[in-house]
Amino acid sequence: MGFVLKVVFAGGGTGGHVFLGIALARELLRRDPEHEFLFIGTARGMESQIVPREGFKVEYIDAGGLKRVGPVSFLRNLLRVPRAILQSRRLLSEFKPHVVVGVGGYSSGPVVLAGRWHRIPTLIVEPNAVPGFTNRILARFVDRAALAMPEASGYFGAKSVVTGIPVRAEFGDMPSRDPRAPVFTVLVYGGSRGSRALNTIVCSALPLLKDLGPRLRIIHQTGKQGLECVRAAYAQAGVEGCVQPFFERIYEQFAQADLIVARAGAGTVAEITAAGRGAILVPFPGAADDHQTRNARALESEGAARMIPERDLQPSRLVEEIRRYMYRPEELAQMEDASRRLGRPDAASKIADLIESLAARRQSGRQVIAQQH
Numbered sequence: 231m232g233f234v235l236k237v238v239f240a241g242g243g244t245g246g247h248v249f250l251g252i253a254l255a256r257e258l259l260r261r262d263p264e265h266e267f268l269f270i271g272t273a274r275g276m277e278s279q280i281v282p283r284e285g286f287k288v289e290y291i292d293a294g295g296l297k298r299v300g301p302v303s304f305l306r307n308l309l310r311v312p313r314a315i316l317q318s319r320r321l322l323s324e325f326k327p328h329v330v331v332g333v334g335g336y337s338s339g340p341v342v343l344a345g346r347w348h349r350i351p352t353l354i355v356e357p358n359a360v361p362g363f364t365n366r367i368l369a370r371f372v373d374r375a376a377l378a379m380p381e382a383s384g385y386f387g388a389k390s391v392v393t394g395i396p397v398r399a400e401f402g403d404m405p406s407r408d409p410r411a412p413v414f415t416v417l418v419y420g421g422s423r424g425s426r427a428l429n430t431i432v433c434s435a436l437p438l439l440k441d442l443g444p445r446l447r448i449i450h451q452t453g454k455q456g457l458e459c460v461r462a463a464y465a466q467a468g469v470e471g472c473v474q475p476f477f478e479r480i481y482e483q484f485a486q487a488d489l490i491v492a493r494a495g496a497g498t499v500a501e502i503t504a505a506g507r508g509a510i511l512v513p514f515p516g517a518a519d520d521h522q523t524r525n526a527r528a529l530e531s532e533g534a535a536r537m538i539p540e541r542d543l544q545p546s547r548l549v550e551e552i553r554r555y556m557y558r559p560e561e562l563a564q565m566e567d568a569s570r571r572l573g574r575p576d577a578a579s580k581i582a583d584l585i586e587s588l589a590a591r592r593q594s595g596r597q598v599i600a601q602q603h
Contacts (some may be wrong), residue, residue, distance in 0.1 A: 235589050238327040238345070241338030241364075242271030245422025245476075246497025250278045250355060251333040253396035255286060257578040258585065268325045268462045270318065271337045276422055283478070285341035291317040293337040311340060317537045329353060330590035332368060339364045346371045351588035355581065357496030358526060360520040361385045373588060374537035376581045377498055379528065393581050394574025395500035400481035402575035404505045406489055409563065410506075414442075417449045417487035421495055422476065424453015427540055428491065428512060429460050436467035444470070446556070449483050451476060454530040481505070488539070489555050489562065491548070492528035502535070502578070506570030508562050509535040510551055512543055524576070534569040 237260065239251035248271075248339040255267045255551040269288040271277035281288040286344045291603040293314040294306065318341040322330070330345030332338035332354035343353045345497060352372040356365050361424040369375065376393040383390040429452055439446060452460045457475045479481050484490070484501065490509040492498050495517075504511050511529065513522035529535035538547065555562045 233593060235262065235329075235586065236325065236327045237265070237585060237589075238269050238322065238325060238330045238341065239267060239333050239560075240271075240330055240341030240345075241335040242269070242275040242277035245276045245280060246495055247334040248275070248277045249398060250357070250396055250497060251331070252280070252284050253398050253578050254331065254333075254364070254581055254585070256399065257396070257582045259584065265308075268321070268327065270321055270341050271335070275335065275337065280478075289321050291321070291337060291340060292393075293340055304521050307322075313535075314340035319347060319472040320506075322348055322350065322597075326590050331355065331367070332372070332464065332584060333363070333601055334362065336364055339368060341373060344369050344413075351592050353581075353584055353588060355395070356382050356386070357500070358382065358523040360519045360521045362518055362521070364473045368403075374584055378500065381524070385420050386530065389599075391584060393579070393584070394577030395496055396502050396578035396581060397497070397504045399578075400479070401421050401484065401501050401504035402573070404481065404485050406506065406566070409488075410558045412445070413447050413490070414445055414488050414552075414554060415447045415449060415486050417451075417483050417490045417492075419451050419480070419483075419490055419492040419498065420453060421493050421498060422453075423494055424456050424475070425514070426453060426456060426592075427454075427492070427514075429456040431543055431545055431548055432491070434462035435548045436463055436469045436543060440467055440469055442553075442556070446470070446552070448472070449486065450474075451483070452478070477601060480483060489552065494522040496521075499529060500574070501526050503529070503569050503573035504575055506573060508565035508569060511535045511537045512540050513537065514592060515540050529569070529572065532568050532572055534565060534572050536565075539562035541581045 242248045253603040258265050269281045273290045291314045330350050330352045332342045342352050353374045354372050355376045357378045359379045369386050372483045375389045378395040380392050418432050450473045459472050484505045490507050494511040494513040511526040513526045526537040
């Protein structure tokens with residue numbers, strides 16, 4: 231590019247948001263290892279754990295959510311906004327980025343607005359068919375919006391570019407599974423913090439799954455709060471399971487999985503399609519604007535997944551679905567092919583192109599101003 235690119239990735243909260251930013255940083259580093267990055271989020275979010283382990287710098291602001299909170303929390307978090315913007319302005323003044331990228335979560339709002347204040351080019355990544363509350367607010371202020379799905383373009387108009395959602399390169403590089411393997415492996419994946427509902431349903435289904443004997447293996451990411459109860463349920467049912475609160479390299483578990491039982495968050499959907507795996511998707515019914523249902527339906531309509539609303543997923547239904555794909559490998563193979571067709575392995579590259587384009591435009595503007603003086 232002719233200069234060292236400096237990018238701020240703003241937002242976090244969930245592992246999906248954080249790994250999105252990390253995937254973009256890795257792609258930009260692949261292009262030039264001299265580029266510099268700063269992640270800005272909150273100390274309560276997953277970014278505080280993940281970003282330092284990945285070798286990047288992270289700073290924190292005092293921000294809170296304004297959607298799906300009680301009136302007291304709403305008022306308290308609303309009063310935090312001016313302070314969060316001031317904190318963000320200070321961090322941007324110190325780091326002097328060429329571009330600010332909002333990767334999702336409520337903490338992205340103050341940072342992106344601060345970037346606008348400093349006249350730094352801004353880009354947001356919208357992973358869902360229906361934009362979240364923060365991105366809907368930011369839509370009028372940002373320069374570009376990278377979208378996972380074309381359905382969201384109406385919120386951003388001419389700023390929209392459909393790119394897909396970046397995931398770590400290991401998902402796209404994953405080999406196809408071996409349908410002749412003697413053990414059928416199911417990955418239960420409720421997201422970076424786990425899912426209480428999925429934990430409960432799976433644990434209730436374990437006595438019924440015991441009949442499948444050594445043919446079945448389950449890998450289960452529980453989240454911290456559900457770990458001990460879920461481990462006890464596996465032990466009591468006598469079912470083999472690799473049960474952990476969080477898998478840092480979840481792509482390794484994806485590679486082992488024949489079937490994935492998961493929520494339908496945008497990051498999870500992007501990982502599933504990049505990996506070309508078949509899935510039973512159970513949308514979180516409390517997701518803002520019911521966006522997980524729309525994500526799941528988008529995959530199901532293409533034959534890439536099976537969607538089951540949480541209210542309909544009884545333990546016996548889950549066992550029936552697992553048996554179905556275990557003993558009908560041709561159906562699972564068709565689902566995998568459809569999933570792979572929907573994957574966008576070049577998403578990180580496309581968004582990195584947008585970031586570089588915004589940065590180059592900013593540099594050109596600075597050079598023109600310098601020449602005029």
